[in-house]
Amino acid sequence: MQSFSYARPASLDSAIATFAEGGEGTRLLAGGTTLYDLMKLDVERPERIVDINGLAELSTIDTSGDELVFGALARMSDVAADPRLADEFPALSEALWKAASQQLRNMASLGGNLLQQTRCAYFRHGEPFACNKRSPGSGCSAIEGLNRGHALFGGSDACIATYPGDFAVALIAFDAEVDVAGPDGERTIPVSDLHRQPGDNPEAETVLMPGEIIIRIRVPADAVGRGSTYHKIRDRESYAFAVVSAAAAVRLEAGVVADARLALGGVATVPWRAREAEHSLIGTALTAETARAVGEIAFADAVTREHNAFKVELGANVVRDALLIASGRA
Amino acid sequence: MPTGPYAEIPRVDAYEKVRGRAIYGTDNNPSGVAYGAFVTATIGRGRITAMDLSEAQSIDGVRLIVNHEHTSDLQPARFIMQHGFAFQSYSPVLTPNVAYRGQPVALVVADTLESAIEAASRIRVSYEEHPFAATLDSERAEPVPQAEAATAWPIDDIVVGDAETVYADAAVKVDATYTMPTQHQNPMELIGTVAAWDGDHLTVYEGTQNAGACKFGLAEQLGIPPENVTVISPYTGGGFGQKNTMQSQQVLTAFAARELGRPVKVVVPRRQTFHDSSFRPATRQRVRLAADSAGRFTAALYDVDAQTSMHDFFQSEHADTAARHYGYGAFRSFTRLVRTDTPTPGYMRAPFEHATAFAIESAVDELAYEHGMDPVQIRLLNDTDTDIVDGLPHSSRHVSECLRRGAELFGWDRRTPEPRSMVAQNGDLIGMGVAIGLYAGSGGPNRASVRATRDGIIEISLGVHEMGQGIRTAIANVVARHLNVAPESVTAILGDTRGVPQMLTAGSWGSASSIPAAEAVCEALREALDALGTNAPEGASPAEILALADHDELSVEAATFAPGQNRDALGEIDTGHVAPSGPVYPDFITYSYAAHFVEVRVEQTTRRIRVPRVVSVFDCGRVLSPRTARSQAIGGVVWGVGGALREAGEVDPRYGGVLNADMAEYLVPVNADIGSIEVGFIDEPDPMVNRSGVKGLGEVVLVGVAPAITNAIYHATGVRARHLPVRIEDLV
Amino acid sequence: MSDDRKRTIEKRPWSITRRAVLASGSAVGALAAFGLKTPAMAQETTPAAPAAFLPRVLVSFAVNGVTQDIDLDPRTSLLDALRETIGLTGTKKGCDHGQCGACTVHVDGRRVASCLTLAAQVADREITTIEGLGDDEALHPMQQAFIDHDALQCGYCTPGQIMAAVACVHEGHAGSEAEIREYMSGNICRCGAYPGIVAAIRNAAQVMEG
The missing domain is CATH 3.30.365.10 (Aldehyde oxidase/xanthine dehydrogenase, molybdopterin binding domain)
Incomplete structure (x- = not known):
């Protein structure tokens, strides 16, 4: 790991100023579960670290109003345990507690979790692998390589690395937004716009501008949340990344679907909203058959690779099961 | 001195371990x-x-x-x-x-x-x-018939009868190839x-x-x-061999x-x-198994390709175990070592037997279905008293008893044989599978010394290492019985070259090589105490005798070896070499045995496989420490679950090395993967292999778990998995 | 360890306190109570001024009730600081990437992976390691339960398992075998002692919750 210098501001304003002063080569450290990990792998080589764990104002959790508001430094475990979230947005709660381990969830912040970086081994493990995300222009070892875990959606000729997070997948199903603060003030970004598809420059993973800090996440407290689930299929029963996951939510009126939300994890370069599949549900009575048909729509445009084609069939069934679990709660 | 089964005592080093005081x-x-x-x-x-x-x-x-x-x-x-x-x-x-x-x-x-x-x-x-050649399947990989490989201890193919002809003419047969990836001990x-x-x-x-x-x-x-x-x-x-x-x-x-x-x-x-360390080599195993109309195995042909490195021949012993699974009428093996540009593979827990059991026990299951026979019955039918390879008797072989007792504990009679015939209330497919496993009953030389003091200290030095298997507890239990002292008064100095010479602890021979030496040195101590002439009452402890004799302490030494060995074997361990003996001894052959019964649940939509229940029964000779043996057995079953459903080294042949070289991507079982595991022991001392009646346990516990799982998956789904690990995509 | 200090640790169901505080909306006050005084902060002049970037940091934190003042390379993990600098080797390194749980310790009563925690991050926090659990007179109920249920073999993952298990009970995640399995899945035991670990936690939870 490269050596770095360390700063620990005590307020958001100070953090923004510190981050700006650090300039290029400066990284924010929150929970550290992604950044410190990648620094140990020499994938991240910051010269300066701004430890923002002292920003108490970013740790709030408020689920009492029309909007769920989470400070960016709220820890995954605390948010997962929020009683209203567990009752009214089970998909959000499940997306949190089904991720990582309780140790890591005690450490990891929500903001940092949104910015979690891919698990692509060719990205993480450095030389000799080609990786346009880690080393722009070097190529992509995954496209012709072991790509069981790689994306079926949102890939490019430059990169098919999967976005590994769970919480962002659930958030986009509920039209969540993030507020960010930077040298030029605050702005709001829909979570669905936060991550960039790789295109020709996969190293640019988000639309955050230099110096910007995620300060909070807001979720409209929509009634659709109650009938929701985050259904995560893994290679082991716990402590593993998604092979395929689906955040699904439905609101029923008189037995037919009035509102439907569907987002996919483990299969795309960014958190992936399946809007066409959602629309196909509106006005239908949700059965195992219609749920499966929705799953097929969700995976209709999948671009498969040598080792991940099974996820089309699996994914359709994961969507099916997720919708049935969700409707059972609606 | 009491005989019979040993009492259960707590793990003697658990206190140090739960306090973080055990120094690694x-x-x-x-x-x-x-x-x-x-x-x-x-x-x-x-x-x-x-x-x-x-x-x-x-x-x-x-x-x-x-x-x-x-x-x-x-x-x-x-x-x-x-x-x-x-x-x-x-x-x-x-x-x-x-x-x-x-x-x-x-x-x-x-x-x-x-x-x-x-x-x-x-x-x-x-x-x-x-x-370079990174994998078993690489174009540049170099297969070498094992019988032609230049090694210090050559291993020939096994030929018993004319298996080719018998197989060709057989009424019922299967021909299947089973593959396994590299696995890492971790x-x-x-x-x-x-x-x-x-x-x-x-x-x-x-x-x-x-x-x-x-x-x-x-x-x-x-x-x-x-x-x-x-x-x-x-x-x-x-x-685990690493x-x-x-x-x-x-x-x-x-x-x-x-x-x-x-x-x-x-x-x-x-x-x-x-x-940059050893690993379980990738293998490709072809099994051709034939049976007569009654279900008796008339011939087995067994072809193994096992990975090795360019610089060493890591010899395959797959066939040695395969030949002892059943009393086949005829048997023929052909093993090739396939040289790749990797570190030399090595002895990951049950290094060959885990793979062998997967192939043989899967083929047996396939044949049982081909024949319309119950998988337990066909195994009982083909048990044997005599080793077909050497014509020697087994010193002890209670595998049928393992099968019968396991079937009873598991409730095998509730199983309906037809694939996909058992469905849980939630819609999951239920599968029940069985397999046996065996592992060589090796032994070896060992030196021992013991020091007894008037204060009640019993300090024993043995050539064996504590790596979690519980040998320190077994030693305490045995020494306590032989010297009539409390187990907690026994201190064992292990894994330390300042004590007696330290032999490799592996191959499930740790107990079989060190416990006879522990018994012998206790006996020598008893004799030395008797020679003090104190007329101490029957059953007096060393400390009591030393007090009567007004002696502060007494130290004695002893050495033992396995059947067929002599003092030359001590020379080997005295110079840091390995000197195991068995499973083929001059007058008999010794193996440990397992029978595993597994229930799987397969979710119909996602094809997720869960293992809620395993029942395993073992014949390892005398159980020296019931509590730690049970833990070791449970752990072995966990290893089997990992081996069957989780673990695979992923190698990108363009680069070599291991792509999933960490614990987030090389998946071993976590707590949530493991359900109920019930284990039982025959606990019959082996009458021939050593004075302690102890065979081995550490490896046989995992042998056969994988095929029991894949056989259960077949029963649940009708899909025959011939490659490990079995993952979602294999059943989608 | 004194009885007083043991009580402090025992009485700290931190996650519950924290959740209650956060729910009541006074999180700022609660977090300010950490007293996050680091050398970096000490150099600030105004709240909005940038904090100084320092090549080394002077950090003070308590480990098992004993204050440690350490001059650190900021790269140093809490794990390496505990093992190599402070000399508490009960906490183990199994992967160094947050993938195995062997390095689990408590920071202010919450379980964390010390390998992915910068030592600099825990300034002014209270760390509890396996050495701080129980004492020569009496084991912690979880330690005793691990012995009673033989919830270990080689013992290398055991300190991390026990620290995670104590937190698992304090968090309220030991309500059923299934819940224990899920919330203990961050601690890999390669020897496969999981059934014993689950049994030990069920048993210890009853004792701890009295």
Whole structure:
């Protein structure tokens, strides 16, 4: 790991100023579960670290109003345990507690979790692998390589690395937004716009501008949340990344679907909203058959690779099961 | 002295372990210790042409960089199976060669771990690259018939009768090929060494299964007398075969410490252990199994391709076990070793038997379905009293009893045989599968010494290592019985070359080699106490007798060997070599046995496979420590679950090395993966193999779990898995 | 360890306190109570001024009730600081990447992976390691339960398992075998002692919750 210098501001304003002063080569450290990990792998080589764990104002959790508001430094475990979230947005709660381990969830912040970086081994493990995300222009070892875990959606000729997070997948199903603060003030970004598809420059993973800090996440407290689930299929029963996951939510009126939300994890370069599949549900009575048909729509445009084609069939069934679990709660 | 089953006692070192006080190798921090970190090769094979150290040398705190230009005085390691001491004959950093991606090419030593790691990352290495073969299936991989491989202890193919002809003419037969990927031991304790010199004497702290080989191997590589080396390894944080011999980092750490004149600690990162230590070789096994109309196995043809390295023949013993699963009418094996550009594979827990059982026990299940027979019945029918290979009797073979008792405990009679015929209330498909497993009952020589004091101390030194299997507890239980003392008064000095010579603890022979020696030395102590002439009452403890005799203490020694061995075997362990004996002894043959019964649930939509219930019954001879034996058995079943459903080294043939070289991507079972595991023991002492009646347990416990699972998956789904691990995509 | 200090640790169901505080909306006050005084902060002049970037940091934190003042390379993990600097080697390194749980310790009563925690991050926090659990007179109920259920073999993952298990009970995640399995899945035991670990936690939870 490269050596770095360390700063620990005590307020958001100070953090923004510190981050700006650090300039290029400066990284924010929150929970550290992604950044410190990648620094140990020499994938991240910051010269300066701004430890923002002292920003108490970013740790709030408020689920009492029309909007769920989470400070960016709220820890995954605390948010997962929020009683209203567990009752009214089970998909959000499940997306949190089904991720990582309780140790890591005690450490990891929500903001940092949104910015979690891919698990692509060719990205993480450095030389000799080609990786346009880690080393722009070097190529992509995954496209012709072991790509069981790689994306079926949102890939490019430059990169098919999967976005590994769970919480962002659930958030986009509920039209969540993030507020960010930077040298030029605050702005709001829909979570669905936060991550960039790789295109020709996969190293640019988000639309955050230099110096910007995620300060909070807001979720409209929509009634659709109650009938929701985050259904995560893994290679082991716990402590593993998604092979395929689906955040699904439905609101029923008189037995037919009035509102439907569907987002996919483990299969795309960014958190992936399946809007066409959602629309196909509106006005239908949700059965195992219609749920499966929705799953097929969700995976209709999948671009498969040598080792991940099974996820089309699996994914359709994961969507099916997720919708049935969700409707059972609606 | 009481006989019969041993009492259950608590694990004697559990207290130290739950308090964080058990000191493992790299827990040692000698004063002034410096830290080492490796630079590793990024090419699949080739040669170093240049190494730019300038940036690394400028890092604050860097004290030494060791590369091939500094190590010409070091002797290369010798492979354990060529009468050496190391897991392979290839020694990274001793030459400019690169034999496989991920091997160390330089060692950086610095005042702090952080500086060492950073400096290692800043060394620029230039290479001349050569083509290479990364996997069993690579075009450049080189198959060599094992019978033709030049080795110290050649292994021939097995031929019993005319299996080809019998098979060709058989009424019922199966012909199937089973494949398994590489797997990695991943003990939780990382490989690592702390080396400290005091003048010309080297002390090494290391988690190892083989302190003796480390002592003699280090002496040989460093060119110093073996008596100048002490290896201390009282606790090993899991070995599973990975730590059964010298590792690459040992000699380099000791060398660096000598050069620097201060102690050096090297903890090999997890990713590097995947790349520069032994592993379970990938295999391809073809089984052709024939039966007569009654279901008796008339012939088995068994072809094995097993991976090895370019520099060593890691010999396959798959066929030796396969031939003993059943009483086949005829048997023929043909084994090839397939050379690849990798480290030499090695003895990962049940190194061959896990794979063999997968192939044989799957084929038996396939044949049972072909024949319309019950899978338990066909196994009972084909049990045997005599070894078909050597014509010798089994010293004990209670596998049928394991099957019968397991079937009863499991509730096998509730199973309906038709695939997909059992469905749970939630819609999951239920599958029930069975398989047997066996593992060689080896033994070996062992020296023992014991010191008894008037204060009640019983200190015993044995050539065996505690790596979690519970040997310290078994020793305490046995010594307590033989000397009529409390188990907690027994202190065992293990894994320490300051005691008696330390033999490799592996191959499930730890108990069978050390416990007879423990008994013998207790007997010798008894005799020595009797000779004091105190007329102590029957059953008096050593302390009581010593008090009566007004003696402060008494020490005695003893040595034992396995059937067919003589004192020459002691010479081997006295010089750090391995000297096991069995399973074929002069007058009999000895194996341990398992029968596993597994229930799986397969979710119909996602094809997720869960294992809610396992029942396993074992014949390991006398159980010395019921509590730790049960834990070891449960752990073996967990290993079987991992082996069947989780674990696979992923190799990108374009690069070599291991792609999923960490614990997030190389999946071993977690707590949520494991359901109910019920284990039972026959607990019948083997009457012939040694005075203690003990066979082995540590490996047989996992042998057969994988095929029991895949057979259950077949029963649940109708899909026959012939490749491990079985994952979602295999059933979608 | 004194009885007083043991009580402090025992009485700290931190996650519950924290959740209650956060729910009541006074999180700022609660977090300010950490007293996050680091050398970096000490150099600030105004709240909005940038904090100084320092090549080394002077950090003070308590380990098992004993204050440690350490001059650190900021790269140093809490794990390496505990093992190599402070000399508490009960906490183990199994992967160094947050993938195995062997390095689990408590920071202010919450379980964390010390390998992915910068030592600099825990300034002014209270760390509890396996050495701080129980004492020579009496084991912690979880330690005793691990012995009673033989919830270990090689023992290398055991300190991390026990620290995670104590937190698992304090968090309220030991309500059923299934919940224990899920919330203990961050601690890999390669020896496969999981059934014993689950049994030990069920048993210890009853004792701890009295």
